[in-house]
Amino acid sequence: MAREHGGRCDVIVVGAGAAGLACAADLSAAGLAVRVLEGSDRVGGRMRTDRHLGFLLDRGFQVFNTSYPQVRRRLRLRDLRLRAFTPGVAVHTDRGRLLFTDPSRRPREAADLLPGRLASARDLAALGVLSARDMLLPARVLRRGQDTTTLTALAAAGLSGDIVEGFFRPFLSGVFLEDELETSSRFFHLVWRSMLRGTLCLPAEGIGAVPAQLARLLPEGVVRTDAPVRELTAYGVLLDDGTETAAPSVVVATGPEAAARLLPGLTVPETRTVTTLYHAAERSPLAEPTLLVDARRRFLNTVVLTEVHPGLSTDGRALVSTSVLGVPGPEEETAVREALAEVYGTDTGAWEPLRTCTVPGALPAMPPPHPLSRTSRVTPGRYVCGDHRATGSLQGALASGARAARELLADHRRTARA
Structure with missing residues (x-):
């Protein structure tokens, strides 16, 4: 097993989603040497945006709420170039929209x-x-x-x-x-x-712009991508490539399934899975940036994202996002397209399917009684954060990361005084 040497490291944060980035920011601001290890090629966790066939597609439909306290504290909203949805929801009913x-x-x-x-x-x-x-x-x-x-x-x-x-x-x-x-x-x-x-918006470059900004606010070199962690060790973490990175404290800032694997015995909630169907249409079926829901509940919601921001398309076609619970089969996808034809009052037969994006564990289940925040402490020197430790929202993820940083710093100071 190779040991990685690269200067002092006080804390390893496993995962560069919103919670991990918030935790790393607070620990770095307090003077600790932090390293964030992200298994994929970019930061963001579930908040990712891909360029695909001339469109900017989020990893599942997401909105950005400007009223969250953690958002106002941490982000430069002007730099996100936010584009607002209509302040309301359209409901398709038997009596029309x-x-x-x-x-x-x-x-x-x-x-x-x-x-x-x-x-x-x-x-x-x-x-x-x-x-x-x-x-x-x-x-x-x-x-x-x-x-x-x-x-x-x-x-x-x-x-x-x-x-x-x-x-x-x-x-x-x-x-x-x-x-x-x-x-x-x-x-x-x-x-x-x-x-x-608040106002419900989308960043001009997609939801992935949010964690990207959080990462840019960290000291240079803190975040390392393409570094999947296999397990925690007595000294720190073991990466998939066999390298061991040492630090006295480790914060697991992953989704609940990965957190339970890295921290055996950790209690995690059930989660909800959602699938977003992206279609391209020659012309917009609804000339306004309004979220549309169906009283018959044939889908969760649908919206013409290029009405929110035309820059999400490079060729002038409309980008339509529609989300459903779970993982739809081919027959269910066909039924959704037929429902969209009725809801939008247009022929959807020529719409081009761009991507079907399923997000397992998109949100934690939150039945009552639900604690709005849980301690991050697991064992001495081991902590956990994420929206599954708080509430299923960007606010919950950021607040959980902040709590992990506070508790770790309190333990660090007690150890230093001992």
């Missing part, structure tokens, strides 16, 4: 919020109270609330089955990657708050 929009941002487009269209007057009043509460209360109050399922919380808020089935279930299925609304109500309230307070 209805727009569920934020009336405070686009009052002229709020006609579908009149009683009797998307919802009754009673439901609209209950929704207004729910939204005002989540938007205005301090986040710490929402975090301490009773944790039930989202479905139970919506009923407790006075929302009828009509609006739950007509809007919340179709919309939130794409947010939580589950269609039973069994996700933690505390997480739902925090997500709803973030949507009301």
Whole structure:
């Protein structure tokens, strides 16, 4: 076994996703010598963007929320050149397409919020109270609330089955990657708050621009790609090439499956899998950057990404993204294309399939009671972070990385004083 020598190394971070990069940034800022080892050829983990057949394709449909506290703390939003979605969601129903929009941002487009269209007057009043509460209360109050399922919380808020089935279930299925609304109500309230307070966007260069910026903010030479870790050792980590890299502390910042392999005995949650179908169309089937969901739930959501940013295509064709739960077979993909023809009101037969992107473990399952943050400490000198240790979001990943750095630094100082 070869030992790698390259100067002092206090901490090895395994994985260059959002959590690992945040952890490395905080440890480096505190003066520790950090090395980040990433198994693939680029940073980002699940937040990756590829150039494919003249299009920029994310590894599964993702959005960027500007209201997350960790995002505001760590990222230079102007450098991401963000492009915004419509502040609302279009719902395809048996009565046609209805727009569920934020009336405070686009009052002229709020006609579908009149009683009797998307919802009754009673439901609209209950929704207004729910939204005002989540938007205005301090986040710490929402975090301490009773944790039930989202479905139970919506009923407790006075929302009828009509609006739950007509809007919340179709919309939130794409947010939580589950269609039973069994996700933690505390997480739902925090997500709803973030949507009301922030803007949903895409970086001009795709979602991969986010971890790329985080990596650029680290000292030069900290991140090493194409360095898959086989196992942890008494001295540090053993790479697949047989090289052992030594450090007194190791942070595992991978997905839950890899974390459980590297840290035997670690308890990890179940995860949700999502598949995104990318198609190219000669012309845009919807001339607006609006997320579209289906009341019949034949897919999670669909959007014309080139309406959000035309630069995602180099030849002028429209880029359509559609996501579904799990891994669809050929017959299911055909059914989705037929549903898209109805939803968009156009012939989809000539649409070119660009890529079918399945993301296993895209989000952790978060049924109640769900702790919004877990300790990173596993054993002395061994730590773990990632959205599976917090909440399934960019905020959760970054916050988990920050917590791992805080706990590691506290242990490091105690050891130094001993």
